[in-house]
Amino acid sequence: MLSKKTKYGLKALSFMAKQTSNLPVQVATISESENISHKFLESILLTLKKAGFLGSKKGKGGGYYFIKPPVEILMTDVIRQLEGPIAMLPCASLNYYEKCEDCPDEAACSVHKLMVQIRDSTLKTLKNNTLADIL
């Protein structure tokens, strides 16, 4: 299951991408429109800024804006930043790999092989979708 953090992050990015003007969007605007706790959303947008998707401006008229255009923002990258691994097991993850303690031989593990298949099909779908695509 996706955490609310990731869900809210995706909703916030979608909201921003739908705006017609180029002006920065304020956290308060997004949190009210999308029914997200203001403080929680602040920390999420900060993460997205640090990850290089968004820029920000302080003071009146400030807010968040895209650094990359939505068409260049891949869903895989956003989800990896907010949620972590795409795979359902650490041993099947490309970017967050970890060995299973209980498993002596990964190559022989049925569960591992299944989870690699699922990871690949999920990645295929995610790589097909940029932020611009899902609007």
Added chain:
Amino acid sequence: MLSKKTKYGLKALSFMAKQTSNLPVQVATISESENISHKFLESILLTLKKAGFLGSKKGKGGGYYFIKPPVEILMTDVIRQLEGPIAMLPCASLNYYEKCEDCPDEAACSVHKLMVQIRDSTLKTLKNNTLADIL
């Protein structure tokens, strides 16, 4: 991420399916071979029994055995019993559907649509795999 419960359940089923004899397999045998806590595994196998995948026999020479052959045990069904929904959001789940509180219009929600796509591609992969397939 898959819970250990689901991972252990899948490993236990694989272990059982690999046995050549038709005799019941004891919890202790599986827990030692697969490095799984005995008591934890007991509760998992009990779940799989209640779900109709396994039968059991008490007393000496007892243990768990398959009611359906591995070739008829779909990975979707096992995972749904142990883990719950396949989808990454309740609003995108077929079997465990729940409306998002924050979302006024599901059909217009970008995140919802993306998660339905991922659910479908995951389901496609899972439906392609029975317990017999992943050995």
Added chain:
DNA sequence: TATTTACCCTATAGTTTTAGTAGGGAATAC
């Protein structure tokens, strides 16, 4: 029948993760 084996069931507890909240600091516009 007594004993051993092995599944069945409930309750509980330690740890980790999640989903925020609180409180203030720093930069910018006016």
Added chain:
DNA sequence: GTATTCCCTACTAAAACTATAGGGTAAATA
């Protein structure tokens, strides 16, 4: 300098996860 808005740290309540404890019940064997 004042209001606005993002930035940062710390904390917390609740839930979920991962077991463990302790015994009960059924079956096989002697």
